[in-house]
Amino acid sequence: MIPLNQRLASQYDSLTPQEKRVADFVVDHFDDLISYNSAELARVSGVSKATVSRLFKRLGYEKYKDMYEELRVLRQSGMPLTEPKDIVHGDTLLARHYKQEMANLLHWTTHLQADEFAAAINAINQARHVGVVGYRNAYPVALHLRAQLIQTRAQVSLFPTPGQTLSEELVDYGPQDVVIVIAFRRRPAVIKKLLLLLQGQGVKVVTLSEPQALSIQGLATWQFATPLESVSAFDCYGAAMSFVTLLANALLHSTLETGRQRIHKIAESYQALEELEQR
Template sequence: MAFRELIDTHGPRLSPADRAIVDVLLSHPTEAAFLPADQVTERAGVHVAAATRLAKKLGCTGYPQLRELFRSELLDGTDAAGRVQRRLDRADDVLGGLVSDETAALRELPAVVPADRLDAVAGRVLAARRTLVFARGNATVLSGMLARRLRRFGLLVTELPGADRDLAEELISLGPDDLVLALAFRRPPRALPPLLRTAAETGAPVVVLTDLPATFGTGEDLDVLLAPRGSSAEFQSLTAPMAVANALVLTLARLAGDRTTPALQRLDELLDRFDS
């Protein structure tokens, strides 16, 4: 049964605390679908245990299962055609509306991606023996650009292949001196969880550039660069993630100019050689 159907069915049994949580979920679905129970209940103004009670009241084993149900309904109900149409229905001026939305998304970035986070991630890239870049779908457009820019800095980069068997073969040599840089937007690719488990087993640190808040934790071996792209119910572009990726590239240049500048100069020499 879908989330909204569960709410309608169990409506008479819902307490004021239950309804407060439901209001948070339905008022801000795109964000709330990825928040942990404590953040949802904090916004609802109720005790964190209320989230578990609500989940069990609706027939779930706990709040994580309820959140997954809500998240699946949110994503499954926003097909590509519908997302484009909702964006078109909002304004007659397509370019003007798009520029306005993208500008708003870009303005949020300095608050969600502070300079010290970029410095930390750049430090990990510079310290790695090699960087393995992972992406699927539309994200491969951005991952290819990022991998190329890292190579131009003289860094050793491997773009992980799309086929799962090829990916598995590439990960045989993964070690603690490597860095996995994954890009995941809208929903995590099917191959990403096994990749993260493999990285954890080998001790390889991971950086995830994503628009999925609270889907990936942060810890000693995992950093998240969050790039919100607006409502997932509408058409979304890669403008905000690309800005974060470019900021990471520039941060690398700032922190390691003694490495990146000679590499770029060598690139110019090689381009002249091959052009001639």
């Protein structure tokens, strides 16, 4: 499937002046194009609806609705595009955002398998080394998870470190270790290859992704999912951060005595180095 923007670029010079008016508007408003039907697109472009229809037929779509469906699929894959229902005002958006956040939390908490979660926590607790991997939008979640886990146990690393490759970082990982791979939609192609590599090395793997991550199913020892749905263009990672908090707290509770000792030792270092404000 050739993306709409590429179709426009290849056809632009052959368009009529009226069609170019529509094309220019599409290029300038691509991120929220899905919020316009054909009549609205014609109106804001200052052309007739027939011109809009001719343009999209020229671009290879039988009808405007086919282009709309293509953009809808892109939105579901993670591309930040708004939909008609997203155009709201004031506290309506806030109310809908709150409702969606609650729905996301309810979804993953009710689908979480307690025995699998407990097994993953036990493996993380017993592991020689724990690696955390996260790219793109998964990176802040991975960074936060590593920051929480290092409070409870030693040997927790975030990969890859600047200037290094995954191969250099993970070459020594084996059955005694755990790698937590956080990978949300529009994930880099290397993620699937990484999971296969870790599987071959006998490494225990925990994944955190969106529920629709079919391409990496079956490639981890334990696979968990949190919804990313939001009320507008950008995915919401509140549920993912909530899962990270649960995981970190569960690890602390599974090794409470040694975990507390480590937390107190870190606090003593904070004071000795005067790293944090004491207020």
